[in-house]
Amino acid sequence: MTDSAARFVALEGVSLRYGGEGGGTLAVAGLDLAIARGEFAAVVGPSGCGKSTLMKLATGLAPASEGAVIVAGHEVTGPLKIVGMAFQNPTLLPWRTTLDNVLLPLEIVEPYKSSFRRDREKHVARAKALLATVGLSGFEARYPWQLSGGMQQRASLCRALIHEPALLMLDEPFAALDAFTREELWAVLQALWMERRFTCILVTHDLREAVYLADTVHVMSARPGRVIETRRIDLPRPRDLEASFAPEFVGIVHDLRARIAEARAAA
Amino acid sequence: MSPRLQATLMPWLVVAGLFAAWELLVIVAGLPPFVLPAPTAVFAALAEFAGPITHHALHTLGTTVVGFALSVAGGVALGVAVGSSAVAYRSLFPVLIGFNSIPKVAIVPVLIIWFGIGAVPAIITACLISFFPITVNVATGIATLEPELRDVLRSLGASRLDILRKVGLPRAAPYFFASLKIAITLAFVGSIISETVGSNEGVGYLMIQASSRFQIPLVFAALLVVAAMGVAMYFVFAILERRMTFWATRGVDAGYATGG
Ligand SMILES: Nc1ncnc2c1ncn2[C@@H]1O[C@H](COP(=O)(O)OP(=O)(O)O)[C@@H](O)[C@H]1O
Numbered sequence: 001m002t003d004s005a006a007r008f009v010a011l012e013g014v015s016l017r018y019g020g021e022g023g024g025t026l027a028v029a030g031l032d033l034a035i036a037r038g039e040f041a042a043v044v045g046p047s048g049c050g051k052s053t054l055m056k057l058a059t060g061l062a063p064a065s066e067g068a069v070i071v072a073g074h075e076v077t078g079p080l081k082i083v084g085m086a087f088q089n090p091t092l093l094p095w096r097t098t099l100d101n102v103l104l105p106l107e108i109v110e111p112y113k114s115s116f117r118r119d120r121e122k123h124v125a126r127a128k129a130l131l132a133t134v135g136l137s138g139f140e141a142r143y144p145w146q147l148s149g150g151m152q153q154r155a156s157l158c159r160a161l162i163h164e165p166a167l168l169m170l171d172e173p174f175a176a177l178d179a180f181t182r183e184e185l186w187a188v189l190q191a192l193w194m195e196r197r198f199t200c201i202l203v204t205h206d207l208r209e210a211v212y213l214a215d216t217v218h219v220m221s222a223r224p225g226r227v228i229e230t231r232r233i234d235l236p237r238p239r240d241l242e243a244s245f246a247p248e249f250v251g252i253v254h255d256l257r258a259r260i261a262e263a264r265a266a267a
Numbered sequence: 268m269s270p271r272l273q274a275t276l277m278p279w280l281v282v283a284g285l286f287a288a289w290e291l292l293v294i295v296a297g298l299p300p301f302v303l304p305a306p307t308a309v310f311a312a313l314a315e316f317a318g319p320i321t322h323h324a325l326h327t328l329g330t331t332v333v334g335f336a337l338s339v340a341g342g343v344a345l346g347v348a349v350g351s352s353a354v355a356y357r358s359l360f361p362v363l364i365g366f367n368s369i370p371k372v373a374i375v376p377v378l379i380i381w382f383g384i385g386a387v388p389a390i391i392t393a394c395l396i397s398f399f400p401i402t403v404n405v406a407t408g409i410a411t412l413e414p415e416l417r418d419v420l421r422s423l424g425a426s427r428l429d430i431l432r433k434v435g436l437p438r439a440a441p442y443f444f445a446s447l448k449i450a451i452t453l454a455f456v457g458s459i460i461s462e463t464v465g466s467n468e469g470v471g472y473l474m475i476q477a478s479s480r481f482q483i484p485l486v487f488a489a490l491l492v493v494a495a496m497g498v499a500m501y502f503v504f505a506i507l508e509r510r511m512t513f514w515a516t517r518g519v520d521a522g523y524a525t526g527g
């Protein structure tokens with residue numbers, strides 16, 4: 001593997017302070033992290049430790065106060081344009097149908113933007129196919145407020161992927177869903193990832209979710225956050241719910257849990 | 268009675284009840300017409316002076332609508348500017364509030380000195396009095412964009428203009444249409460204030476003329492016409508609002524939550 005593939009996303013000694021000079025909050029400090037191209041990484045840690053901040057740093061939405069953020073071999077200086085994002089809040093646009101919500105990135109990102117009207121039919125077909133893979137066939141013409149929370153989150157995932165981003169950032173995307181819907185969406189996300197192999201960074205506070213989905217789990221310390229442990233998950237794929245009750249799986253969850261408890265106690 | 272019929276009927280019943288109470292008050296207290304004319308006297312005046320009232324009402328409607336249209340154009344432009352930039356928000360807002368606090372009746376004499384007696388001061392007053400709610404609402408709709416949504420768009424490489432077009436303006440639409448309902452009634456107030464201070468046409472002028480001749484029933488008839496025009500315009504914009512921003516009410520109008 002070349003260096004830019006092994007370190008597709010790399011944070012090197014990064015710190016970020018919110019709120020300007022003097023006071024402010026030191027959200028992350030001495031943050032080191034490397035994620036390979038095509039890897040599924042999960043970031044777990046106590047609440048307020050800087051997980052969302054890490055997302056903003058890696059996508060260039062927030063500039064690092066110190067250290068370097070490198071994505072695809074280039075130092076990040078402004079918002080990246082190869083990213084898809086989804087959050088706990090699905091943030092779909094209520095005046096657009098589900099289909100039009102999914103198409104939104106194509107109206108903004110090049111090379112789709114300039115030919116969007118001309119190729120609209122092709123894009124619509126692609127969006128419908130994507131919606132079908134997450135189980136939303138037949139809901140294209142509905143408005144988001146006519147969908148359940150789980151369905152909105154599926155549509156939000158589609159919006160994050162329609163422009164085939166090289167990097168998918170998910171910030172606690174399933175945190176507001178009930179347990180059953182959440183587990184369904186793990187399978188949906190895993191299937192999408194296995195098919196497309198984008199690089200994915202998933203922030204979550206659900207350790208089972210992290211172990212189910214990720215190749216590597218990074219544990220963060222309490223604020224100011226930094227990565228205190230990186231754990232490879234070599235369980236075979238596709239993983240299913242049954243596997244998540246196997247002793248090996250449960251053992252990993254246990255270990256991670258202990259590490260986070262330590263991190264919280266240290267704070 | 269079906270809830271729907273009841274909802275349509277209730278406002279009329281309330282109005283009828285008000286008129287009845289008013290009539291009763293005048294009879295019981297024995298008030299002379301030049302103090303408080305009874306509704307029957309007001310309606311009689313309305314019928315008697317239907318011609319001039321219509322003429323002046325249409326004039327007022329015209330100046331109001333023109334002034335209102337100008338305030339929509341200006342209010343939206345200013346609202347977009349104030350809402351999409353933190354610097355503009357901080358620097359322009361105090362000025363706007365200061366301006367809005369000035370009683371517009373104090374400006375009318377100045378406008379008359381500048382533009383003479385006529386429709387122009389009425390149009391300008393209608394515009395000045397009604398643009399503030401539009402500006403504030405549009406600015407609020409644009410400035411309250413969810414940070415996550417902004418992040419989603421920025422990470423797609425969206426320009427400020429993209430964000431404004433795709434999200435800012437549609438998002439501000441419910442705020443905008445809500446403000447139109449308030450602004451149109453304010454615009455009536457503005458043009459009538461101006462007409463009472465200096466004009467030779469319009470409902471305001473008619474009222475001043477009538478009261479100087481102690482034709483109090485005619486004054487009230489004119490007031491009634493103004494109220495009716497205000498209500499009519501309000502509903503025009505309320506219907507427009509429902510059409511344009513059905514999504515903001517989350518389909519509540521679509522049937523099941525009629526209440527009652
Ligand atoms: N925009 C901001 N301004 C000031 N402080 C912030 C801002 N965003 C986050 N913080 C602070 O930075 C710390 C880390 O926040 P965040 O990255 O959101 O944590 P997490 O996502 O792990 O819960 C928290 O203490 C939070 O209060």
Ligand SMILES: [Mg+2]
Pocket residue numbers: 051052053171
């Ligand atoms: Mg967070």
